[in-house]
Amino acid sequence: MLRPLLPLRFFWGPIVIAAVGLTVSAFLIPFMLPTTLFVCIILAVAVLTRGRPLVRLCLRIVTWRSRKARTVALFFPASLEQSISAGEVVDTCQRDVDDLVALFQFPPSSKIAIYLFEQERDINSLLGGNTYACAFIPFNAVLVPAGRSFQTMLRHELAHLFSARVGDLAPRLKSEGLAVWIECDGLVPTPDQAALTFLAKSGGLDSLLEPTLFDCPRTWRQCYDIAGSFTKFLIQRVGWAAYCQFYKAAGQANYGAVFERSFSLSLARAEALWQESLKAEDESAKKLAEGDNGDVLRK
Numbered sequence: 073m074l075r076p077l078l079p080l081r082f083f084w085g086p087i088v089i090a091a092v093g094l095t096v097s098a099f100l101i102p103f104m105l106p107t108t109l110f111v112c113i114i115l116a117v118a119v120l121t122r123g124r125p126l127v128r129l130c131l132r133i134v135t136w137r138s139r140k141a142r143t144v145a146l147f148f149p150a151s152l153e154q155s156i157s158a159g160e161v162v163d164t165c166q167r168d169v170d171d172l173v174a175l176f177q178f179p180p181s182s183k184i185a186i187y188l189f190e191q192e193r194d195i196n197s198l199l200g201g202n203t204y205a206c207a208f209i210p211f212n213a214v215l216v217p218a219g220r221s222f223q224t225m226l227r228h229e230l231a232h233l234f235s236a237r238v239g240d241l242a243p244r245l246k247s248e249g250l251a252v253w254i255e256c257d258g259l260v261p262t263p264d265q266a267a268l269t270f271l272a273k274s275g276g277l278d279s280l281l282e283p284t285l286f287d288c289p290r291t292w293r294q295c296y297d298i299a300g301s302f303t304k305f306l307i308q309r310v311g312w313a314a315y316c317q318f319y320k321a322a323g324q325a326n327y328g329a330v331f332e333r334s335f336s337l338s339l340a341r342a343e344a345l346w347q348e349s350l351k352a353e354d355e356s357a358k359k360l361a362e363g364d365n366g367d368v369l370r371k
């Protein structure tokens with residue numbers, strides 16, 4: 073999040089650094105355009121926020137290694153070369169993009185730049201808040217950390233790149249819900265009881281139409297789980313094509329009206345049906361577990 077703008081006299085240092093960075097980047101454009109664009113973004117942010125860590129990051133990214141596939145370009149620091157197989161990683165990225173092309177039925181607007189950081193905290197130190205991965209939609213780029221969560225976060229951020237071309241990313245209930253559904257390949261787990269209790273206390277799904285709870289360090293994970301589960305319910309109920317039409321039409325201001333027009337029921341009624349489906353799934357899982365235990369005892 074950007075800090076409030078300050079008088080120009082506060083920015084002479086960052087402005088000089090940004091000017092030097094952009095001049096150097098101009099010579100790199102024929103060779104590494106995605107990185108050049110990304111460096112320009114970070115330098116611009118650095119000018120506005122006086123963020124010295126951002127400037128240091130820019131200078132480091134210019135030297136990163138790269139591997140390219142058909143529609144993706146992977147960029148990573150030299151320190152990761154010993155711990156990853158760049159060829160396998162870029163192939164994984166390409167497969168995930170191909171899956172999304174098949175789902176959304178359109179190709180990327182341009183080659184997608186994927187910046188692979190060593191750890192989540194490297195991205196968090198850059199962007200702050202609860203951000204540990206990010207999609208820079210205007211520049212068709214994503215930032216993701218290496219490690220066990222790499223592919224999950226990659227699919228989530230790629231989902232934002234694609235879904236942003238379908239419709240508005242607001243409200244977060246809609247955009248984060250779809251991204252969670254995609255990262256889980258449609259197999260979104262049922263929210264735990266703590267998440268459902270939180271939802272009841274916060275005022276139901278209506279409360280998730282504003283970004284506040286998604287940005288809160290104490291509740292963001294529960295918000296994502298709830299949004300993903302509700303999105304799974306909607307897609308199972310109406311199908312992918314109908315859901316995409318809803319996604320295209322719904323925005324922050326008209327979400328409730330478009331929801332009712334698209335699904336022929338109010339958000340409150342849909343929430344009640346979703347909660348009923350969760351209870352049914354829970355009871356079915358319990359019966360299945362009891363049946364498995366019975367089989368074990370009989371053996």
